[in-house]
Amino acid sequence: MNTFAEENYLKAILSLSLQGRELVSTNEIAAEMSTSAASVSDMLKKLQEKDLIIYTKYKGVSLNMKGTKIAVNILRKHRLWETFLVRKLEFNWDEVHEVAEQLEHIKSEELVDKLDSFLNFPKFDPHGEVIPTKDGKIPKTDRVPLSEIKENTNGTVLGVTLDESSFLQYLNKLEIQIGTEIEIFDRIDFDKSVNISINNKKQNISNEAAKHLLINKK
Amino acid sequence: MNTFAEENYLKAILSLSLQGRELVSTNEIAAEMSTSAASVSDMLKKLQEKDLIIYTKYKGVSLNMKGTKIAVNILRKHRLWETFLVRKLEFNWDEVHEVAEQLEHIKSEELVDKLDSFLNFPKFDPHGEVIPTKDGKIPKTDRVPLSEIKENTNGTVLGVTLDESSFLQYLNKLEIQIGTEIEIFDRIDFDKSVNISINNKKQNISNEAAKHLLINKK
DNA sequence: ATTTATTTTTAGACATATCTAAATTTATTT
DNA sequence: AAATAAATTTAGATATGTCTAAAAATAAAT
Ligand SMILES: [Mn+2]
Ligand SMILES: [Mn+2]
Ligand SMILES: [Mn+2]
Ligand SMILES: [Mn+2]
Numbered sequence: 001m002n003t004f005a006e007e008n009y010l011k012a013i014l015s016l017s018l019q020g021r022e023l024v025s026t027n028e029i030a031a032e033m034s035t036s037a038a039s040v041s042d043m044l045k046k047l048q049e050k051d052l053i054i055y056t057k058y059k060g061v062s063l064n065m066k067g068t069k070i071a072v073n074i075l076r077k078h079r080l081w082e083t084f085l086v087r088k089l090e091f092n093w094d095e096v097h098e099v100a101e102q103l104e105h106i107k108s109e110e111l112v113d114k115l116d117s118f119l120n121f122p123k124f125d126p127h128g129e130v131i132p133t134k135d136g137k138i139p140k141t142d143r144v145p146l147s148e149i150k151e152n153t154n155g156t157v158l159g160v161t162l163d164e165s166s167f168l169q170y171l172n173k174l175e176i177q178i179g180t181e182i183e184i185f186d187r188i189d190f191d192k193s194v195n196i197s198i199n200n201k202k203q204n205i206s207n208e209a210a211k212h213l214l215i216n217k218k
Numbered sequence: 219m220n221t222f223a224e225e226n227y228l229k230a231i232l233s234l235s236l237q238g239r240e241l242v243s244t245n246e247i248a249a250e251m252s253t254s255a256a257s258v259s260d261m262l263k264k265l266q267e268k269d270l271i272i273y274t275k276y277k278g279v280s281l282n283m284k285g286t287k288i289a290v291n292i293l294r295k296h297r298l299w300e301t302f303l304v305r306k307l308e309f310n311w312d313e314v315h316e317v318a319e320q321l322e323h324i325k326s327e328e329l330v331d332k333l334d335s336f337l338n339f340p341k342f343d344p345h346g347e348v349i350p351t352k353d354g355k356i357p358k359t360d361r362v363p364l365s366e367i368k369e370n371t372n373g374t375v376l377g378v379t380l381d382e383s384s385f386l387q388y389l390n391k392l393e394i395q396i397g398t399e400i401e402i403f404d405r406i407d408f409d410k411s412v413n414i415s416i417n418n419k420k421q422n423i424s425n426e427a428a429k430h431l432l433i434n435k436k
Numbered sequence: 437a438t439t440t441a442t443t444t445t446t447a448g449a450c451a452t453a454t455c456t457a458a459a460t461t462t463a464t465t466t
Numbered sequence: 467a468a469a470t471a472a473a474t475t476t477a478g479a480t481a482t483g484t485c486t487a488a489a490a491a492t493a494a495a496t
Contacts, residue, residue, distance in 0.1 A: 259444065276445080
């Protein structure tokens with residue numbers, strides 16, 4: 001059985017791995033988890049002892065099969081709980097992440113199975129993030145960040161890749177939800193911000209925000 | 219914010235207090251929590267530091283207002299979660315205690331409120347145990363343990379005071395559930411066991427089991 | 437009222453997880 | 467290639483929670 005701390009480190013490594021990087025660095029993990037590089041070094045040693053990661057000192061770390069399985073399962077639980085909170089308890093999408101950070105560590109396979117069934121085996125969480133399957137797969141989806149969408153096209157917002165409430169509340173103000181249609185006009189060279197229109201209102205979205213909005217691939 | 223360990227100690231003290239005892243002893247807590255008396259001593263010192271208990275060395279401990287409020291709230295959460303697990307996720311009553319032991323420590327007042335509302339403000343959990351109110355009251359109920367019921371009477375099982383699965387599975391075998399009608403014939407002097415009849419089947423119930431079965435007061 | 441037994445506390449150790457500061461390794465400049 | 471900068475690890479502390487064994491206090495028995 002793994003501790004909350006161990007699970008959180010595994011989850012952070014998974015999250016960074018999914019964002020591209022082959023090997024994840026100590027500093028990246030420290031930033032992701034808002035902790036010190038020293039603490040990360042300590043924990044990496046421990047996770048290697050437990051045979052959950054592949055770690056070369058000074059070089060970087062990746063999850064092995066065992067570690068991946070655990071991390072993906074926590075991600076699955078996180079997203080199932082978020083779905084439960086929004087669909088059944090009537091939370092808003094910007095209120096669920098912190099509670100799910102706690103609930104994801106509850107240990108009971110049967111609980112997860114029954115929750116999944118109660119929710120009718122959802123494929124996506126309230127942020128449009130795909131829910132990993134029971135057997136540890138993360139289904140592929142055809143989505144592109146708004147920051148990489150061609151100018152003069154339109155598309156639908158299918159997901160966000162950040163659960164932070166400040167970001168989601170900003171989206172609420174922009175009237176962006178999952179399913180919202182947007183037109184992309186042009187991208188400003190200077191700061192890579194994009195001019196778009198939502199419900200016929202023209203808006204400018206920063207590159208930072210556009211990176212976290214997933215649009216359907218045309 | 220309190221740790222899981224602190225919350226579990228407060229809960230244990232509450233539980234023992236509700237079972238009668240004015241002052242709770244170190245050994246009683248140790249037994250209740252399956253830990254050493256030394257650990258209990260350590261923790262009592264800490265809880266006193268935090269001003270959650272009234273503790274006199276060598277004499278015993280009781281909860282103060284602050285400690286009571288926290289402990290009752292955890293009991294409330296435990297029982298609400300058990301209710302959720304049985305009513306919504308289709309767990310059996312003998313499968314929920316361990317999971318609720320984890321869920322009761324999730325910190326979010328809003329979550330508890332919404333769960334309560336989702337469940338339609340239940341008054342009792344799946345074991346017939348009364349659910350404390352949001353404002354920290356434990357509603358009184360008129361129930362008597364089967365071990366104290368007069369001979370040659372009948373009554374209805376309204377609750378159990380033990381969530382252990384071995385006990386509940388024994389009750390399943392006896393066909394005892396919440397609401398089951400039973401006739402009490404007589405009590406054996408030798409071991410205080412009771413002869414009863416359930417669904418017209420005669421059974422003998424040990425004093426130990428009878429203590430944990432709550433019958434409506436006639 | 438002593439002695440004996442029981443309960444409770446303290447002492448000292450260990451495991452986990454975290455931190456800051458110092459040392460070491462690797463990467464980047466000059 | 468040497469010097470400097472950045473990233474990473476180690477050393478040493480601290481906090482929490484647990485344990486066993488020993489000491490101290492209280493209760494029970496003689
Ligand atoms: Mn989230
Ligand atoms: Mn999400
Ligand atoms: Mn229970
Ligand atoms: Mn219960």
